[in-house]
Amino acid sequence: MPYLTRRRFVRVNALLAAGLLATLCGAALIGPVHVDLMRALQRTGGPSPDFVILFDTRLPRVLLGAVVGGALAVAGAALQGLLRNPLADPHILGISGGAALGGIVAIILAGQQPLAAFSAGPVGSFLGALGATFLIYRLALVHGRLQPYTLLLTGVVVNAFAGALIMFINSLADFYQAHGILFWLMGSLATQSYRLVGTITVYALAAAACLLWQARHMNVLSLGEEAALQLGVEVERTRRIIFFTSSLLVGAVVSVSGMIGFVGLIVPHVLRLTLGADHRLLLPASFLAGGMFLVWADTLARTLLGATEIPVGVVTALCGAPFFIYLLTRAAGKAFD
Amino acid sequence: MHDPVLSLHRVSFCYRSVAALDDISLDLRRGEILGIIGPNGSGKSTALRIMSGVLRPQAGSVLWLGRPLAQVRRADLARQLAVVPQDTAIEFPFSVLEVVLMGRAPHLGGFAFEGDRDIAAAQAALRRTATSHLAHRCIHELSGGERQRVTLARALAQEPQVLLLDEPGAFLDIRHAVEIYDLLRDLQAEGMTIATVLHDLNLAALYCDRVALLKAGRLVRLGAPGEVITYATLTEVYETEVYVDTNDITGAVNVLPLSRPYRERLRR
Numbered sequence: 001m002p003y004l005t006r007r008r009f010v011r012v013n014a015l016l017a018a019g020l021l022a023t024l025c026g027a028a029l030i031g032p033v034h035v036d037l038m039r040a041l042q043r044t045g046g047p048s049p050d051f052v053i054l055f056d057t058r059l060p061r062v063l064l065g066a067v068v069g070g071a072l073a074v075a076g077a078a079l080q081g082l083l084r085n086p087l088a089d090p091h092i093l094g095i096s097g098g099a100a101l102g103g104i105v106a107i108i109l110a111g112q113q114p115l116a117a118f119s120a121g122p123v124g125s126f127l128g129a130l131g132a133t134f135l136i137y138r139l140a141l142v143h144g145r146l147q148p149y150t151l152l153l154t155g156v157v158v159n160a161f162a163g164a165l166i167m168f169i170n171s172l173a174d175f176y177q178a179h180g181i182l183f184w185l186m187g188s189l190a191t192q193s194y195r196l197v198g199t200i201t202v203y204a205l206a207a208a209a210c211l212l213w214q215a216r217h218m219n220v221l222s223l224g225e226e227a228a229l230q231l232g233v234e235v236e237r238t239r240r241i242i243f244f245t246s247s248l249l250v251g252a253v254v255s256v257s258g259m260i261g262f263v264g265l266i267v268p269h270v271l272r273l274t275l276g277a278d279h280r281l282l283l284p285a286s287f288l289a290g291g292m293f294l295v296w297a298d299t300l301a302r303t304l305l306g307a308t309e310i311p312v313g314v315v316t317a318l319c320g321a322p323f324f325i326y327l328l329t330r331a332a333g334k335a336f337d
Numbered sequence: 338m339h340d341p342v343l344s345l346h347r348v349s350f351c352y353r354s355v356a357a358l359d360d361i362s363l364d365l366r367r368g369e370i371l372g373i374i375g376p377n378g379s380g381k382s383t384a385l386r387i388m389s390g391v392l393r394p395q396a397g398s399v400l401w402l403g404r405p406l407a408q409v410r411r412a413d414l415a416r417q418l419a420v421v422p423q424d425t426a427i428e429f430p431f432s433v434l435e436v437v438l439m440g441r442a443p444h445l446g447g448f449a450f451e452g453d454r455d456i457a458a459a460q461a462a463l464r465r466t467a468t469s470h471l472a473h474r475c476i477h478e479l480s481g482g483e484r485q486r487v488t489l490a491r492a493l494a495q496e497p498q499v500l501l502l503d504e505p506g507a508f509l510d511i512r513h514a515v516e517i518y519d520l521l522r523d524l525q526a527e528g529m530t531i532a533t534v535l536h537d538l539n540l541a542a543l544y545c546d547r548v549a550l551l552k553a554g555r556l557v558r559l560g561a562p563g564e565v566i567t568y569a570t571l572t573e574v575y576e577t578e579v580y581v582d583t584n585d586i587t588g589a590v591n592v593l594p595l596s597r598p599y600r601e602r603l604r605r
Contacts, residue, residue: 002434002473006450084428213448219435220442222428229391230422231495232415232443277429280448 004278012281016288023292024066027299028058032307063197064256065189065298065312066291069263071204071253073290075246076264077271077282078211081218082242083140085151086269087327090250091261091320093151094158095132099247099254101162102128104169104181126251132158133247187260187313189298200256207249208287214241215279222277260294260313262320267293269327340367341400342499342530343388348397350383357383358394359554365499370525371532372545372562376575379551381534382423385501388532389420415443419492421502424484427476433487434472437462440494455494462493465520481508489517493524500524502533506540518544542566542590550574566590578603 029035033053040050047055072090079088079095090096106124136158140151166185170178217238220228228235253260267290268282275281294312297319301312341364350358358380365371365388373381386392387399390406399406401414419440427436440462441455451459463469466486471479479487485508492500500521506514518540521531535541541548542562550558550565552574558565568581571592578600580593595603 002432003438003456004435004450009450081429086428215448216442216445219431220439222431223436223439224422224425224427226386226391227420227422227425229411230389230415230418230420231439232410232412234411272429276435277431278435280450 004276004281009281009284012275013284013288016285016292020066020288020291023295024062027065027295028054028062030299030303031058032303060194060197061189061298062295064200065295067197067201067204068189068253068257068260069267069294069297070287070291071200071208071249072260072263073267073286073293074208074211074264074283075249075253076290077268077279077286078214078218078242078246079264080268081221081279082239082246083137083151084222084224086272087152087265087324089262089265089324090129090246091259092159092265092324093132093136093155094162095129095136095247095250096254096259096261097159097162097166098132098135099125099129099251100185100259101165102126102131102251103255104166107181108169108173108177122252122255125255126248128162129247129251129254130244132162133243137243184258186311187258187316188311189257189294190309196256200252203252204249207245207252208283210245211242211249212280212283214238215283218242218279219277258313260316262316262324263290263294263297265327266320266323269323339364341365342367342402343406343532344400345384345387345394346398346400348387348394348399350380350387350392350394352383356554358387360397361551361554361556362397363549363556363559365530365532366547367530368525368528369530369546370521370544372541372548373532373534373551374536374538374541374548374566375551375557378553380554381551382503383554384549384551385420385503385532385534389418389501390414412443415495417497418499418501419495419497421485421489421492421500421505423503424481424508425488430475430477432472433468433474433476433479434459434463436476436487437472437490437494440491443495458496459490459494462490465493466490467516482510482513485509486513486517489520498528499530500532502531504534504536506535506537514540538566538571538592539589542592543587563590566592 029037031053035050035054039048040054042048076089079090079093080086103121103125107121136151136154139154140147142150170181173181217233220231220233221235221238223231225235268286271282271285271289275285294316297315298312301310301315304310343365345361345363348358348361349356361384373384375381383392387394390409390411393407401409437459438451438455441451441458444455445451460469463472466489468483468486468490471483471487476484476487485505489505505517509517521533522544525531545562547560548562548565549556550570557574558570566581568579571579571581578595580595582591584591
């Protein structure tokens with residue numbers, strides 16, 4: 001793959017889009033209860049149970065999984081480009097943690113339940129994500145350069161701090177709110193309305209398009225800040241756009257699905273190995289492949305223990321944490337070469 | 338007569354509280370090869386960064402074609418001025434061709450794919466720097482010298498009128514170093530204006546039309562290599578004894594280091 005042509009861009013994305021479509025159909029048909037597609041589509045006197053399960057429970061959940069996975073993966077790819085660090089991920093950097101904290105504070109202040117669509121949650125999550133991103137960026141910038149290990153350690157600290165505050169707030173909340181918060185924190189794509197799925201899709205696609213617009217600048221930024229300036233990139237402006245947009249993306253996603261980690265780490269990394277480093281292809285491919293990845297992870301979460309559901313965040317973390325360790329040892333090996 | 342492309346007028350710059358450049362005035366004239374020489378930490382690279390607009394001076398002015406450089410849009414500047422920095426790390430596994438195509442960035446808008454014109458420019462740049470055979474390799478697999486030539490190719494793909502280089506020969510063996518400087522001469526013949534930082538005084542004497550000698554952020558001498566690179570000036574600026582004579586073949590100045598016993602003998 002010497003360089004990216006329009007033809008290759010279209011071909012790869014079409015292939016991945018087809019894969020995502022197949023994933024959506026396939027995953028909707030898989031579940032602890034068997035659904036007969038023919039029976040679901042037959043409309044003889046009111047909707048059949050098959051219809052209800054397929055279209056009211058599974059399909060919105062699968063669609064939400066695709067959007068959330070896509071948004072997390074594209075945010076991960078963009079943050080990696082922005083920070084010039086392949087270990088960056090919204091979860092690891094503490095941006096998701098900041099979003100969760102912001103969301104919870106907003107919900108408590110507004111006296112609402114989490115997961116209520118169009119609550120104060122999304123605004124709070126966005127502000128929390130923005131605050132965390134800003135903090136991480138400022139702290140990891142040593143002498144005008146982003147230090148990879150400072151970056152990761154800052155993420156650890158932001159996560160711990162946000163976690164402690166969440167626990168504190170949780171201990172003050174009443175029983176129902178506390179239960180809702182815990183359920184939400186573990187990361188879940190359970191029963192969602194089409195209206196919510198629609199809203200989050202619009203958000204995610206708009207933000208992803210905005211990031212895609214910066215993709216060529218992200219490529220140039222990987223040559224370093226100085227070289228990017230000398231190649232005509234307004235580095236500060238580009239950074240602010242990426243910074244703001246990925247925070248918006250993470251905030252929106254966390255407010256509906258809680259903390260789902262490592263999607264933004266695994267997906268862009270694997271794609272970079274197979275498709276090359278060009279962000280013009282990496283970003284849309286991350287969106288499509290991230291959607292596939294999370295839908296299958298959620299399908300696993302729904303079905304692995306039969307009727308008992310595992311939080312999808314647990315599944316992604318169980319895959320992602322070992323993967324992260326692997327990347328970290330490789331990066332450390334390179335540093336000592 | 339001497340048409341300045343870039344001019345620094347009484348420029349001073351400090352990093353935090355450390356002065357890097359102190360009241361420097363210097364013109365880059367159209368069509369010349371200007372060498373910037375001086376001991377370590379004399380402000381050579383800082384001068385180059387000021388010239389490319391990456392650093393803004395705290396005092397003094399920088400003019401690009403008579404206009405204040407700070408007022409020129411970066412993308413407009415990048416279509417006319419390219420920089421070859423010292424070795425830079427590239428984070429992601431781009432191919433060599435992709436890296437060279439990034440030189441086309443200032444010529445592309447928004448979310449664009451490179452067209453035939455851009456590919457042709459990149460391939461020409463690869464050919465000129467003798468790196469065509471590396472085009473499909475990953476940038477991380479290259480040696481320091483190969484990476485340096487690829488960085489030059491990236492700058493050439495910009496199709497600039499002015500080229501600024503920071504020690505283009507630093508990682509190169511003697512053959513590849515002279516090949517790079519021969520290429521700079523060829524580019525000059527085609528109308529390019531060039532300023533280069535270099536450590537190697539012999540290469541400066543051989544290839545530059547004028548050299549600017551810096552010491553501790555100040556411009557000590559500016560002029561033809563034969564006038565600047567002299568025994569008296571070098572011993573004063575570098576604070577060591579060197580052997581200087583004239584090359585029989587090229588007529589350029591030769592500078593050779595001396596080991597301690599010889600330096601001591603000369604000092605007596």
